[in-house]
Amino acid sequence: MNPIEHPRAAQTFHFVRADYDAATARAALVYRFDDGPELVETIRFAEAALAIPEGREAAFAAALRLLHLIAGISYYKAAVPERIAVAGVPLDAAFAHLLDDIYLHGLGEFAHRNGLDLRGRIRFPHDAHAAAAAPRLGLPRRTLVPIGGGKDSLVTVELLRAAREPMTATWVGRSPLIAACVERSGLPALNIDRQISPLLFEMNRHGAWNGHIPVTAINSAILVCAAVLHGFDAIAFSNERSASSANLVHDGFAVNHQWSKGIDFERAFRTHVATRVAADLDYFSALRPLSELAVTRLFAPLAQYHDVFSSCNRNFRILGDQPAERWCGHCPKCHFVFLALSPFLPKTRLVAIFGRNLLDDGALAADFDALLEVGAHKPFECVGEGRESRAALAALAERAEWREDALVARFRERILPMLEGRDLDLAALTTADGPHFLPPRLARIFDALR
């Protein structure tokens, strides 16, 4: 049976090969189900030809293999077959377990929504050999900062700029919204293009499994390749503390929509990069010790970005002059970012960013309740913790210019009395706190918050 036309019947997912063509600066990642046609994903790391720098060949090969194995998740999930087969040098146990984890947790939401249980199903083959440690490459001291178009990466840019860190802004894909944010930052830019195999869409048309994939894990692996090729010794993501918490626990399994933005992934991935790719390539999140509220507090004064950024997941990264084109106003991201910014911005400016006042729309009561985690579970989106939303609303309940707005009044009257004794202190939630992997040279970027 052709696995493209009968995706759910596929038995084995093959990692076939990964090549890099210096003339076009393109990597080709090749996969296959059973004996079906090859699925080829291409990633272009530069506009022009780009050779692998001398002395970094082994590191790049390790980075490309990591990318090949992680990016396979988009295809694997179409069929979730019984077996995984990896061509070439066998994986060692630690590498295989890293991949098992990324696939299992990264597909947590996908499995939950599709009613699948992947525990025990994902087993990357490995043998008993021990892998050699990667050497230092003497990478130049400069940081690659991925930009997402939302507030987080822009906060990272400004924190690192204040620390006089040399940076290049980078993004994967062709989003004009991200391009506009990068342009506003004034930083040198590196745009990376990624083309998914069209056969995957063909499989989807024939009823393949579909759903959320851990795109941060894929982008992380892409940037490791980029760092080796272009010469960066650090990759600074912008994942905050609350990305580590689960959305729900189902049948004893914690499902986190943003697992690849959590600290478990960060720890495992950075360890792999430092030990298997290059000892002097540092992968970390610059915002890890911060809550969402702390990030929004830092973002609030960055007025230069207010009319270009968007955290909305439903605007599809299409650039628009009108607030309604950048903020749909209906998704949990819109609701949360509006709420989280509200204690830190003049009301007039905040409602101008969104083009409307979401807290004065009674029809959104249930959506905000979900953010407060009263009753409902946390939405499947990258939003802050319930206590952050509760503290923000409690702060607004005290403010004369907000307190009569429909949802603030409702919070005051119906929800606040139920929260007696709960911690509603905004200040405590906006300090820098908790484990992180910031390098020593950036250790002081949160001094203002301490």
Add this chain to the structure above:
Amino acid sequence: MSFLTSDHAPWAVLKFGGTSVATAPRWRTIADLARARVEAGFRTVVVVSAVSGLTNRLQSLIDRDLSTAELTAETEAIRAQHLQLIAELGLSPPAAPLGWLDRLAALAQQAPQRRRDFRWQAELLSMGELISSSLGAAYLAATGLRCGWLDARQWLKAEPRPNQSDWARWLSVSCATKGDPARVSELAAQADCFVAPGFMGSDADGATCILGRGGSDTSAAYLGALLGAERVEIWTDVAGMFSADPRQVPKARLLSRIDYAEAQEIATTGGKVLHPRCIGPVREAGVPMWIKDTQRPELDGTVIGDEVARDVLSVKAISSRRGIMLVSMETVGMWQQVGFLADVFAQFKKHGLSVDMIGSSETNVTISLDPTENLVNSNVLEALCADLAGVCRVKVIGPCTAISLVGRGIRSLLGKLGPVWNVFGAMPIHLISQSSNDLNLTFVVDEARADGLVPRIHEALVKGGALRADDRRVFGPSWSELYRSAPPVRPEWWRARHADLLRLAEERSPRYVYHRDTIRERAAELRAIAAVDRWFYATKANAHPAVLRTIVEAGFDLECVSPGEIDHARAACPDARLLFTPNLARREDYLRVADSGALLTIERLDSFAELAAELPGRDVSLRIDLGSGHGHHDKVRTGGAKSKFGIGVDQLGEAARLARDHGLRIAVLHAHLGSGILDAAHFGRVYQELLALAEQVPSVRALNIGGGFGIAAHPDDSALDLARVGELLATIKQAHPHYELWMEPGRYLVAEAGVLLARVNAIKQKYGRSFVGLDAGMHNLLRPALYDAHHPILNLTRLDEPDAIRADIVGPICESSDVLGGERELPATAPGDVFLIAQAGAYGAVMASNYNRRAAADEVLL
């Protein structure tokens, strides 16, 4: 060299903005215009802005914390840009602009120490205009004009105002407008022509200060007043003020002449062409101000002055302002409470906030605040509300948009605003304000709901006769007439088939005639939208078997809404793929249709359970009501809380669960929000909304964004830009290629391909109104009666004769709504003439009835 102008020559002041001074060709235009004025006997002052972008660049030297090296790089880049311009102008670098460039470099280096010093900021910001004006003076002199540089700072003297902040004292000054004739004469003796920097003046000590917003236009107005000029000309990128912002309303009319007060009102309420500050000085001095287009100097433009036709009672313009905040103050104790308003307004004064509009009732006062720098960027609103909370219950509402109808005598026009009220419909209006100067009527609504309101109100004003666009004393051509190349007119097919149609009507009347090539042409236009993977034709629009076959041959599948339509489509086109999209259909209907192989559209939650047993594992389409309808008439909107179509967005999660539980797969999400849509952006919005929803349902592989492609029916309609629709869809598709995109137009394919032919039964006059009675009526073509639809109607027998009468074109049915076209211009018409009712190919024959026992029209395909 001799003076071209006499000692007592009148003054003219011409102002040019940043783009006009940025390139050598544009400077040549300035020189030509200045020379023309001088040769016409005017002593001429050219006021210029800084090269475009430079003022923002200077501001960023203030705002950003740059290192010495970065500051040097910035000022060197500015120097290089100007040296290049000087070279392009063919000048050897003149001393004056070089001096200002040096001064700029020196000032910039002081940024680390003086960034917060307003006096330093003012001087730094003035450099752009000092450079451009001194450069311009050198250039105009080099072209042979007797031209000098006029230091505007010597003329525009800042006047201190009470309670002026330190910021305003340096960066937002107002100046005196009384001139000194002796100084003017002295100046006149120096040259024929001057170039002066805009944007700046000086204080009593001679230190440079900045005029702030509206800068260079205001400079020109001040200089016009101070010099007692005969005219001030603002040269910009558009030929004047319009009855609405042309970017929103391409049909907006040029305002040929308006008075100062109206111009001021338009500028204040949101008109973008002029800053309101620049009217005051010319108004006080009685100097007429012209607005002209630099690229099109031959256009008349707008003149603002006292000489206007005061007897033209008309709304002159509609303008809008965004970002308005309302403060609503409520107290139960207000009834007859003395001093409540005084207490409240004292708080606004205390916080330095200027109140714009006020609405009040016994227990509530609501005021509006403009989005000033202060309101947007400081915590003043928080502080104000905290204080107000001591005296009343306060609520802040916003962001709002204020929409103002401007025109002298607005109070006498309320009777003609009926169509405007209809535009607002059920939308909440937070505040209505009618100013006592009888110049404006303002509505405040939620900004998020104001999208598209201005064009619709403009249209309602014109149609209701409140905006007398036909009065040439006030109104000129429309913006689109002036600036848009006319869209290629598609010749109507029936003009070429005139004789055939007359013959067909002689044979039998009434009858529908369809033109196969036009259907093919429309189908090809749609198929050219590459982003769409699959096209369906909504067969209900016109189900004539030959029409169906033509469309299927053009690559369309068929969409049917009833078992009857399915049977009909199967019989006409046995091989076509079918989509079944019923409304509140019975289970039996679904099961019957399922046998035909059609893809079933579910649009109520119960259907999953009803169909599960018989159709296990089946793919279905799910119709969603996105909650807001669009379309040319209430009755064709198929989305929104009152609409009976689809499931609610809030029911999607439940639908996905039901589908899974009952073993059905939601393979397609479908939304269709209405018909006759002429706004390209609509289709992108529906696509994006469906994409967002699709992410929640993993089984979805295609999105059906419906149809609704509008056809320009009314003479004022602009046609839907299909190319733009295609681009928009392609942009979104590129980001989300894994969903197929489907569409299902109906009317677009067939409307223009069909005409209804009828003959005149009789003609009569009554109470001064004429009626032309046809043998076709609402029983043949229901759309005018049902939707108020507009169909072009022509006397085909006398196609080339001039219009001579104005008549209602009616049918023979005993219903007063049996009017096919109201108040149409027609040639002198006689009984027996053949009439053609155009755009009748869609929802014509299919909606016919035999009401009144009148016969149906037959259908002919050409």
